[in-house]
Amino acid sequence: MSQPTQERPIPTGDQEKALAPALGWPGGSIADGVLSKLPKDAFMGAGAGNQVLIVVPSLDLIVVRFGSQMEKDSFWGGIENCLVNPLMDAIMKIKTKRGLL
Numbered sequence: 001m002s003q004p005t006q007e008r009p010i011p012t013g014d015q016e017k018a019l020a021p022a023l024g025w026p027g028g029s030i031a032d033g034v035l036s037k038l039p040k041d042a043f044m045g046a047g048a049g050n051q052v053l054i055v056v057p058s059l060d061l062i063v064v065r066f067g068s069q070m071e072k073d074s075f076w077g078g079i080e081n082c083l084v085n086p087l088m089d090a091i092m093k094i095k096t097k098r099g100l101l
Contacts, residue, residue, distance in 0.1 A: 035076070035079065035080050035084050037080075037084055037085055037088040037089070038054070038056065038084060038088065039056055039058050039059065041056065041057050041058045042054060042055065042056045043055055046075075046079065049067065049068050049069045050065065050067065050068070050069045050070050050075065050078050050079055050082075050083075051065060051066050051067070052064075052065045052079055052083070053065075054084070059091065061091075063083070063087065065083060070082040070083070
């Protein structure tokens with residue numbers, strides 16, 4: 001069995017590179033406006049059946065969704081209407097109520 005180490009999972013100099021959007025799409029640019037409620041620093045990956053990983057560094061938010069496709073006729077519409085928009089609306093409502101906007 002290996003011994004535990006004190007190494008950091010991501011070396012200090014590489015942390016910014018690890019957080020930079022590389023796979024997926026930067027928020028706001030997907031199909032020119034789809035998922036427009038996501039902050040501009042958001043990035044994501046998506047797969048079959050609306051399985052999705054969304055990372056929003058500015059909100060300290062990671063969303064992972066597994067399951068079947070949410071809207072029969074629209075891959076991105078399901079993600080936008082059933083996941084992203086309700087989530088971002090709830091976050092904005094809480095931030096507004098707490099005077100964080």
